[in-house]
Amino acid sequence: MSLPELHPERTALLLDFDGTLVEIAPRPDAITVPAALPALLAALHRRLSGALALVSGREVADIRRYLPEFPGTIIGSHGAERAEPGRTAAPPAALEGLEAIREAVRDFAAKHPALLLEPKAHGVVLHFRQAPELGPQVARFMGELAERHPDFAVQQAKMAWELRPGFADKGRAVRSLLGLDPFTDRIPIYVGDDATDEAAMNVVQDLGGVGIKIGQGSSVAMHRLPDPAALLRWLENAA
Numbered sequence: 175m176s177l178p179e180l181h182p183e184r185t186a187l188l189l190d191f192d193g194t195l196v197e198i199a200p201r202p203d204a205i206t207v208p209a210a211l212p213a214l215l216a217a218l219h220r221r222l223s224g225a226l227a228l229v230s231g232r233e234v235a236d237i238r239r240y241l242p243e244f245p246g247t248i249i250g251s252h253g254a255e256r257a258e259p260g261r262t263a264a265p266p267a268a269l270e271g272l273e274a275i276r277e278a279v280r281d282f283a284a285k286h287p288a289l290l291l292e293p294k295a296h297g298v299v300l301h302f303r304q305a306p307e308l309g310p311q312v313a314r315f316m317g318e319l320a321e322r323h324p325d326f327a328v329q330q331a332k333m334a335w336e337l338r339p340g341f342a343d344k345g346r347a348v349r350s351l352l353g354l355d356p357f358t359d360r361i362p363i364y365v366g367d368d369a370t371d372e373a374a375m376n377v378v379q380d381l382g383g384v385g386i387k388i389g390q391g392s393s394v395a396m397h398r399l400p401d402p403a404a405l406l407r408w409l410e411n412a413a
């Protein structure tokens with residue numbers, strides 16, 4: 175099946191960030207934004223009359239650090255934040271249990287120096303990319319921590335486990351975005367590579383849209399591209 179076309183009046187385009195627009199790197203701060211990406215996103219935003227959003231597990235502020243000129247909507251922290259063009263995301267609500275979670279994760283990471291702790295305003299990520307053998311232990315620890323903090327959910331990522339607020343999920347965030355101008359009444363296309371993107375792809379496909387999975391692994395998506403470079407080529411042809 176060939177990839178869908180981007181129609182200026184009928185398409186809404188929703189793009190994940192890590193592993194989708196940028197290649198996975200050894201650390202969260204070691205990614206390289208392709209030189210052509212900012213201009214490409216600006217061109218797509220114009221072509222779709224604003225119906226372009228980034229949907230990331232990263233915080234909005236983090237995405238803005240890498241793409242300061244991005245003109246569209248940004249959904250961050252797996253859906254816990256949404257920033258409209260030109261506006262700052264609202265500060266996070268106080269989350270019950272977050273301080274205790276941070277402390278427990280800090281203590282655990284201190285015992286395993288190969289782990290990388292990524293703190294977020296809405297949660298915390300433990301990366302085991304530098305010590306893959308610790309993966310099962312990290313999964314167990316984060317799972318047990320989530321059981322003690324029912325407002326939080328465990329989110330699997332690539333070589334990482336995260337605790338995020340239970341209310342934050344990309345599926346819910348995308349469903350609500352698609353009810354707003356200029357996304358409403360358009361056919362959504364969602365592109366993502368990771369477990370967190372599956373809920374969003376389910377939603378867009380339920381609504382008659384299209385999911386595109388980047389890379390390998392099982393997915394609900396009806397289309398697939400091998401890597402971010404292939405996605406950029408497709409977007410360049412469509413822009």
Ligand SMILES: O=P(O)(O)OC[C@H]1O[C@H](O[C@H]2O[C@H](CO)[C@@H](O)[C@H](O)[C@H]2O)[C@H](O)[C@@H](O)[C@@H]1O
Binds near residue numbers: 199230232
């Ligand atoms: O929803 P996304 O935009 O795909 O963000 C998901 C997580 O991405 C980041 O972690 C992943 O990418 C890192 C950089 O390539 C990599 O080192 C790490 O192993 C991956 O898990 C980011 O650090 C997380 O905060 C995001 O939730």
